[in-house]
Each structure stands twice: as structure tokens, then as C-alpha cells.
Amino acid sequence: MCGILATLLADGDGHCVGDLVDGMTVLQHRGQDAAGFTTASTSQDWEKVTFKTVKGTGMVREVFADPKRAQELLGNVGIAHVRYPTAGGSGLDDVQPFYANFPCGLALAHNGNLTNSERLRKELVSRHRHLNTTSDSEALLNVFAEHLAANLEARRRGSVGHAGDPLSTPVSPDTLFDAVERTMRRCVGGYAVVVLVHNVGVLAFRDPWGIRPMVFGERKSRTLENEYDRAVASESVALDTLGYKLCRDVAPGEAVLLRPGFPVLTQRCAERPVHRPCIFEYVYFARPDSTMDGVCVYAAQLKMGEKLAAKIKRQLGDRPKPDVVIAVPDTSRPIALQCAYSLDSVYREGFIKNRYIGRTFIMPGQDMRRKGVRMKLNTIKSEFAGRTVLLIDDSIVRGTTSRELVLMAREAGAKNVYFVSASPEVRYPNVYGINISTHNELVAHNRSADEVATFIKADWVLFQDLEDLEDCVRELNPALKEFENSVFSGCYVTCDDEESVATSSEQGSPRPGAKTPLSRVSPEAS
Numbered sequence: 001m002c003g004i005l006a007t008l009l010a011d012g013d014g015h016c017v018g019d020l021v022d023g024m025t026v027l028q029h030r031g032q033d034a035a036g037f038t039t040a041s042t043s044q045d046w047e048k049v050t051f052k053t054v055k056g057t058g059m060v061r062e063v064f065a066d067p068k069r070a071q072e073l074l075g076n077v078g079i080a081h082v083r084y085p086t087a088g089g090s091g092l093d094d095v096q097p098f099y100a101n102f103p104c105g106l107a108l109a110h111n112g113n114l115t116n117s118e119r120l121r122k123e124l125v126s127r128h129r130h131l132n133t134t135s136d137s138e139a140l141l142n143v144f145a146e147h148l149a150a151n152l153e154a155r156r157r158g159s160v161g162h163a164g165d166p167l168s169t170p171v172s173p174d175t176l177f178d179a180v181e182r183t184m185r186r187c188v189g190g191y192a193v194v195v196l197v198h199n200v201g202v203l204a205f206r207d208p209w210g211i212r213p214m215v216f217g218e219r220k221s222r223t224l225e226n227e228y229d230r231a232v233a234s235e236s237v238a239l240d241t242l243g244y245k246l247c248r249d250v251a252p253g254e255a256v257l258l259r260p261g262f263p264v265l266t267q268r269c270a271e272r273p274v275h276r277p278c279i280f281e282y283v284y285f286a287r288p289d290s291t292m293d294g295v296c297v298y299a300a301q302l303k304m305g306e307k308l309a310a311k312i313k314r315q316l317g318d319r320p321k322p323d324v325v326i327a328v329p330d331t332s333r334p335i336a337l338q339c340a341y342s343l344d345s346v347y348r349e350g351f352i353k354n355r356y357i358g359r360t361f362i363m364p365g366q367d368m369r370r371k372g373v374r375m376k377l378n379t380i381k382s383e384f385a386g387r388t389v390l391l392i393d394d395s396i397v398r399g400t401t402s403r404e405l406v407l408m409a410r411e412a413g414a415k416n417v418y419f420v421s422a423s424p425e426v427r428y429p430n431v432y433g434i435n436i437s438t439h440n441e442l443v444a445h446n447r448s449a450d451e452v453a454t455f456i457k458a459d460w461v462l463f464q465d466l467e468d469l470e471d472c473v474r475e476l477n478p479a480l481k482e483f484e485n486s487v488f489s490g491c492y493v494t495c496d497d498e499e500s501v502a503t504s505s506e507q508g509s510p511r512p513g514a515k516t517p518l519s520r521v522s523p524e525a526s
Contacts, residue, residue: 001030001031001084001111001285001433001434001435002030002031002081002082002083002084002096002109002110002111002112002234002433003024003027003028003029003030003031003081003082003084003111003233003234003235003238004027004079004080004081004109004110004111004192004193004194004214004232004233004234005020005023005024005027005079005080005081005194005231005232005233005234005238006077006078006079006080006109006194006196006202006204006231006232006233006258007019007020007023007077007078007202007229007230007231007242008042008076008077008201008202008229008230008231008258008259008260009076009077009221009229010076010221010223010224010227010228010229010260010261011076011221011222011223011224011227012041012042012043012076012260013043013076013223014076014222014223015039015073015074015075015076016039016075016076016077016078017037017039017070017073017074017075017078018070019231019242020037020039020073020078020079020080021037021060021064021070021080022241022242023080023231023233023238023241023242024037024060024080024081024082024238025060025061026237026238026241026287027082027233027234027235027237027238028059028060028082029285029287030082030084030111030234030235030285031081031082031083031084032058032059032082032084033057033058033082033083033084034055034056034057034058034063034082034083034092034094034095035055035056035058035059035060035063035080035081035082035083035095036053036054036055036056036063036080036081036083036095036096036097036109037053037054037055037073037078037079037080037081037097038051038052038053038073038078038079038080038097038099038107038109038196039051039052039073039074039075039077039078039196040052040075040077040078040196040198041074041075041076041077042075042076042077042201042260043076049198049199051099051105051107051196051198052072052073052074052075053073053097053099053107054069054070054072054073055092055095055096056092056095057092057095059082060082076260077196077201077202077260078196079097079107079108079109079194079195079196079202080097080109081095081096081097081109081110081111083095083096084433084435093132093133094133094134094135096108096109096110096135096137097109097196098133098135098137098138098141100141100142100145102145102149103145103148103149103152104148104152104171104197104198104199104200105197105198105199106141106144106145106148106195106196106197106198107195107196108137108140108141108144108193108194108195108196109137109193109194110136110137110140110191110192110193111191111192111193111212111214111234111433112189112190112191112192112207112211112212112432112433113136113189113190113191113431113432113433114136114139114140114187114188114189114191115188115189115431115432115494116187116188116189117136117139117140117189120136120139120140120143120186120187121139124139124142124143124146127146129142129146136189140183140187140191140193141195143183143186143187144179144180144183144195147178147179147182147183148171148175148176148179151175151178151179152171152175155172155175170199171197171198171199171200173257173265173267176197176200176203176255176257177255177257177267177269180203180205180255180267180269181269181270183205184205184207184208184253184269184270187207188494189207189211189431189432189494190207190209190211190212190278190432190433190484190494191206191207191211191212191433192204192205192206192207192212192213192214192234192250193205193206194232200257200259201257201258201259201260202230202232202257202258203255203256203257203258204216204232204250204255204256204257204258205250205253205254205255205256205269206250206251206252206253206254207252207253208252208253208270208271208272208273208274209252209273209274209275209276209484209493209494210249210251210252210253210273210274210275210276210277210293211276211277211278211432211433211484211493211494212234212278212432212433213234213235213249213277213278213281213286213292213293214232214233214234214249214250215232215233215234215235215236215239215246215247215248215249215250215291215292216230216231216232216233216247216248216250216256216258216264217230217231217233217236217239217244217245217246217247218230218231218244218245218247218264219231219242219243219244219245229244230244230258230264231244232250232256232258235286235287235290235292236290236291236292237287237289237290240289246291247264249292249293249294251268251273251275252270252273252274252275252276253268253269253270253271253273254266254267254268254269254270254273255267255268255269274482274493275293275479275480275481275482276482276483276484276493277292277293277480277483277484278432278434278483278484279469279470279473279483279484279485279488280395280423280430280434280487281297282295282297282300282301282472282473283301283304283331283394283395283422283423283469284331284394284395284423285434288301288334293477293480294476294477294479294480295473295476295477295480296476298334299476300472300473300476301334301335301338301422301472302334302335302337302338303338303471303472303475303476304335304338304422304464304468304469304472305334305335305336305337305338305339305340305341305342305392305422306338306339306342307464307465307468307469307471307472308335308339308392308420308422308462308464309338309339309340309342309343310342311462311464311465311468312339312343312390312420312462313343315462319416319418319459319460320388320415320416321345321388322343322345322388322389322390322418323345323346323387323388323389324345324346324347324348324350324383324387324388324389324390325339325340325343325345325346325347325348325390325392326347326348326349326350326351326383326384326389326390326391326392326409327347327349327350327351327391327392327393328351328377328391328392328393328394328401328405329349329351329352329353329377330353331393331394332392332393332394332422335392335394335422336392339390339392339420345390348380348383349380349383350379350380350383350384350389350391350409350412351377351378351379351380351405351408352377352378352379352380353376353377354375354376354377354378373400373401373404373405377405377408379408379409379411379412380412381412381413383412384409384412384413384414385412385413385414386413386414386415387413387414387415388414388415388416388418389409389414389415389416389417389418390418390420391405391406391409391417391418391419391420391458392420392421392422393405393419393420393421393422394421394422394423395421395422395423395426396419396421396423396425396426396443396444396452396456396461396463397426397436397442397443398441398442398443399443399452399455399456402419402443402456402458403455403456403457405419406419406456406457406458407457410457416459416460417457417458417459418458418459418460418461418462419453419456419458419460419461419462420461420462420463421461421462421463421464422464422469423463423464423469423488424463424464424465424466424469424488425444425449425452425463425488426442426444426487426488427439427442427444427445427446427487427488427490428442428445428486428487428488428489428490429442429487430486430487431486431492432484432486432494434487436487443455443456444463449461449462449463466485466488466489469488470483470485
């Protein structure tokens with residue numbers, strides 16, 4: 001679950017690096033493994049323009065620990081990426097953006113995951129394309145480049161007068177949109193993509209299901225009258241921070257082209273797009289101050305708290321009533337606040353967060369996650385001592401964090417510890433960009449709620465109902481009929497009999513090309 005950002009300043013003499021660094025710092029919650037930036041200029045003779053790239057492992061502030069690094073990124077147009085590793089290796093070579101010098105100079109950054117990446121790699125290699133990494137993003141870049149090259153060659157052959165001159169075949173919007181359309185036919189999965197195109201600008205597109213989020217906005221140029229800067233981002237909060245007005249979400253299967261001196265061009269590139277945004281975005285990944293697919297994330301989380309409270313009232317039975325509701329910071333705080341209010345209970349801050357520790361869910365390895373919980377959170381013991389405590393978290397995935405939190409609550413003197421999840425049981429792997437890869441690492445797989453409670457050492461565990469979770473978002477935007485909810489339901493919207501994905505055997509992880517049949521949803525059925 002990475003974060004992406006692209007900016008195009010109207011002033012060709014301007015430099016967008018400040019916007020890119022600030023915007024990606026705001027999107028840091030989407031990935032902490034690495035960060036990469038690529039910029040260029042639209043004011044120079046296009047033959048002399050070079051792409052400038054800065055990459056590094058760690059957070060944005062670590063990549064730019066030396067302020068002089070920002071001076072390497074001159075230019076008014078650029079793309080940026082923060083990495084949350086789900087595919088590919090962990091070295092610097094796997095850090096995005098990726099670059100291809102053919103057919104015209106392309107740099108690509110990608111949020112999501114392709115489920116047929118191995119098949120694509122074999123096809124590309126068979127046509128003598130060299131892939132330097134195992135990243136699905138590099139495969140996606142080469143697929144797009146391949147189609148763009150074919151379009152440009154067809155245009156060259158059809159040109160008159162200078163057929164042998166490559167400069168007579170400019171990269172037109174039609175050639176780009178057609179390349180996106182052909183790319184979408186071949187690439188299966190969830191993806192939001194930004195591409196820096198040499199001598200053109202920025203091209204952005206979103207998968208035909210709208211699984212991964214993407215928005216675009218504009219602001220008045222700070223140096224040119226009646227001109228506008230434009231940006232594309234994973235979340236609206238990045239636009240807010242940079243002073244851009246949110247125009248709208250990029251639609252499923254849509255491509256957006258940003259060029260200096262021209263209006264924004266958009267085109268639907270998927271034949272039958274169906275909107276199925278990832279429901280997990282609203283629970284965990286997106287910031288509360290973001291608006292995604294017309295839904296304020298904070299408002300959706302408040303509704304989650306209301307519905308949780310209603311279920312708690314129905315199922316509490318003769319268990320002792322909670323004396324206090326405590327959120328697991330930070331993502332579950334709005335949910336816990338509203339739940340406490342609806343229960344007519346007391347809300348307290350029981351955990352204090354060390355803000356210099358990353359998100360434990362996206363840390364690699366169980367041992368690192370377990371250690372990260374203790375380093376990230378500490379208890380206010382007076383809020384636990386002698387009380388029946390209702391802990392609310394956004395989800396229970398592997399159970400590592402949950403068990404540590406329950407133990408910390410007991411060490412602080414809690415009499416009873418109830419653990420409530422704002423999400424349903426996470427029972428199935430994810431293949432669209434969330435690092436939930438195997439059945440055997442999911443604590444709720446083949447376990448009841450009582451068995452999960454035993455595993456995490458809680459007195460009671462309660463999960464949100466899937467229908468209630470989806471209603472929390474749907475009530476704020478009735479146009480959203482269905483969602484990508486595979487980690488809860490086991491239904492994968494993109495898979496088919498030829499390229500099944502997301503099954504895991506007793507030994508392993510979902511593997512592209514696995515032939516175990518899965519539930520699926522077709523566009524025609526929606």
C-alpha cells in the first residue's frame with residue numbers, strides 16, 4: 001500500500017521538488033520502507049531535458065537528511081513514491097520510480113499490486129525486454145512502454161514527408177491513452193499509476209475496479225497569471241497540504257493527462273469499469289482528514305464507532321460493563337470516541353504513542369512488529385488499574401499487536417480486557433497491495449472470535465460485521481454499491497480461471513498463476 005504523487009507547475013522555470021517532498025511527507029503513513037523522486041523541466045529544448053532522480057531507503061526525511069539532495073531535483077514536473085513493500089526485493093534497485101529510455105523516456109511510480117506479474121514478466125522476457133528487478137511495477141512500466149512504442153511506430157509509418165525521422169512522431173494524447181487502454185487489458189490487479197513522460201508531462205491512470213485510490217486537483221500558479229498548477233495523489237490530504245483544490249477522484253479505468261499550457265485531458269480506457277474501492281482504506285490506511293471516492297474518511301470512522309456500539313450492546317450479555325473505552329492510537333481514535341459516546345461510556349487516552357516509531361502493521365517480520373509495539377506505545381497506568389477496559393483497534397490481522405496490547409493493559413492493572421475490532425475477521429490473503437499474504441499468519445483464519453480471544457489473551461473479542469462496515473461508507477456515498485473486501489470475504493474481484501490468485505496452501509503465500517479456483521465478481525454481474 002504505497003503512496004504516490006505527481007505535480008506539474010505551470011511555470012516552466014519553477015521547481016516542484018518542495019511540493020513533492022512536502023506532499024510525500026504527508027503521505028508517509030502509506031509507506032515507510034523507501035522513497036523516490038524523479039523530476040524534469042518543460043522549459044528547455046526537449047532534446048536537452050534529462051530526468052533527475054533521488055532514491056533512498058527509509059522515510060522521506062531520511063532520504064533528504066542532507067538538504068543538498070533536494071537541489072538535485074530541478075524541474076517543474078515530477079513524480080514521487082513512498083514504498084510499502086509487497087512485491088519485489090528490498091534493495092535500492094527496487095525503489096520507485098522506475099525508468100525506461102524507450103520509446104521516449106518514461107518514469108513510473110505505482111501503488112498497488114499486479115496479480116499476473118509473473119506471466120507479464122515471461123511475456124516481456126520472451127520479447128527481449130530486460131527486467132532488472134522482481135518488482136511488478138517494473139513489469140507494468142515495460143508493458144506500457146511496449147504499447148506506446150507500437151503506437152508511435154504505427155504513427156511514424158503513417159506520417160508523410162519525414163517518415164524516417166523519429167522527431168516527426170510526437171507523443172500525442174491519443175497514443176498515450178491507447179497505450180493505457182492496451183496496458184489495462186493485460187495488467188490484472190489493483191493499481192494507481194503516475195508516469196512522467198518526456199516532452200509531454202504527467203500521465204495518471206487507475207485500475208478498472210478503482211481498488212487503489214487516486215485524486216487530482218489544481219491551484220492557481222504562484223508566478224503566472226491565469227495559469228494553474230496541477231497534481232495527482234493517492235489521497236486528498238496531500239493536495240490540501242500543498243494548497244491544491246480537490247477536483248475529483250480519478251474514475252476506475254480512467255486516465256488523466258497533465259500537460260503544460262493545456263487543459264487537463266481525461267479518457268476512460270477500460271471497456272467496462274466497475275467501482276469497487278478497497279474497504280480497508282477507510283478503516284486503516286487512509287488518513288482521517290482525507291476524502292476518497294466522495295467519502296470523508298473521518299465521517300466513515302465515526303459511523304464505524306456507532307455500529308460497533310450497537311453490536312456491543314447486543315452481545316455484551318451479562319459480562320461486566322466496560323468502565324472505560326480506550327483507543328489504540330492513532331487510526332482507531334475517531335472510532336473509539338464515537339463508540340464511547342454511543343455507549344454513554346467514558347473515553348480515555350490509555351496509550352501514549354512515541355511518534356518517532358513507524359506503523360507496526362507495515363513493519364517487515366513478526367519480531368520487529370512485536371518489538372515495535374512496546375517501543376511505540378506506553379500505558380497510562382491509572383486509566384487501566386482496577387477497571388474493565390474496552391480496547392478498540394482498527395483491525396486484528398496477525399494478532400501480534402493485539403496480544404501485546406492486551407498484555408500491556410493487564411500489566412497496567414486492568415481487571416478485564418475486552419478487545420473490539422472495527423473490521424471484520426481478516427481471514428484471507430490480500431493480493432492488491434496490502435501485505436497480508438498467507439493464511440497461516442492470520443489469527444482469525446479458522447478461528448472463532450472466542451479462540452481469537454484466547455490467542456491474544458483477552459476476556460472478550462468482538463468484530464465489526466462486514467455489512468455494517470460497508471454501510472458506514474455507503475451511507476456517505478450511495479453511489480458506492482460494492483467494495484473490494486477480499487481479506488474479509490475471500491471474494492477477489494479480478495481473478496479468473498486462467499490467472500487465479502490469492503490462494504495460499506498450508507505452506508505458503510498467494511502466487512500469481514496458481515490454479516486453485518476462487519470466488520470472483522465479473523463486471524457483467526455488477
